[in-house]
Amino acid sequence: MTAELSVDGLDAAYGASQVLFGVKFEVEPGETLALMGRNGAGKSTTFKAIAGLLPPRAGRVALRGQDLAGAKPYRIARAGIGFVPEDRQVFPEHTVEENLEIAQKPGPGGGNWNVERAFEVFPLLVPLRKRMAGRLSGGEQQMLTIARSLMGNPAVLLLDEPSEGLAPLIVAQIGELIRKLREMGTTIVLAEQNSRFCLGVATQVAVIDKGTIVWRGSVEQFRADPSIQARYLQV
Ligand SMILES: Nc1ncnc2c1ncn2[C@@H]1O[C@H](COP(=O)(O)OP(=O)(O)O)[C@@H](O)[C@H]1O
Numbered sequence: 001m002t003a004e005l006s007v008d009g010l011d012a013a014y015g016a017s018q019v020l021f022g023v024k025f026e027v028e029p030g031e032t033l034a035l036m037g038r039n040g041a042g043k044s045t046t047f048k049a050i051a052g053l054l055p056p057r058a059g060r061v062a063l064r065g066q067d068l069a070g071a072k073p074y075r076i077a078r079a080g081i082g083f084v085p086e087d088r089q090v091f092p093e094h095t096v097e098e099n100l101e102i103a104q105k106p107g108p109g110g111g112n113w114n115v116e117r118a119f120e121v122f123p124l125l126v127p128l129r130k131r132m133a134g135r136l137s138g139g140e141q142q143m144l145t146i147a148r149s150l151m152g153n154p155a156v157l158l159l160d161e162p163s164e165g166l167a168p169l170i171v172a173q174i175g176e177l178i179r180k181l182r183e184m185g186t187t188i189v190l191a192e193q194n195s196r197f198c199l200g201v202a203t204q205v206a207v208i209d210k211g212t213i214v215w216r217g218s219v220e221q222f223r224a225d226p227s228i229q230a231r232y233l234q235v
């Protein structure tokens, strides 16, 4: 089986400071991979390198076998990689509905996403439909940015720390939503420091430390070996 997303030998740097060293992982269709690591381990940089915002110095980023490493961000997005960065940017002076409409376009994913479908799958956004996005709470903005990225019908969705800074009840709602997307067949990579949250939603785990993948396995294998958490994740 061809992996939906395959990253291999990925190096990335900010100026003279190299941050990623041969990052390698694969995600099979329909899986949710948790990319776990401490603050500063290289999770966001991995996503920026995949999405083309920080062009990699070396390596391969293949979507369904097509190498996209070093392509412009708009080309990578159009090829089917949806990216929700950690800062949850919305168009604040536009309504929730407009934020979704702006992003609606065909893509390679099988979800047939459009604005109406987004409101079906994200019922918490329905009463907010006409509200200015700048007036949403953090959790509501997170849901909106996830919904908006789905409007481009991506093959793979990269979610950078979707639970960060949100109250426990909202984190649980975001978790429900990610599980629902997985059940619909969406392929997801989730960057997280919060291992409790991602073990509840992911199927696969990759642990990153100092810019290198140091462990890879299923959620069951991860749970069975507490030494991995002790070594790479606890602060
Ligand atoms: N814009 C930047 N310029 C220089 N260094 C950066 C920049 N962004 C991140 N870094 C550094 O790269 C390393 C990895 O950061 P990052 O990918 O944001 O980690 P994570 O998302 O896992 O917390 C850290 O040492 C961080 O300080």
Ligand SMILES: [Mg+2]
Binding pocket: 043, 044, 045, 086, 160, 161
């Ligand atoms: Mg980060």
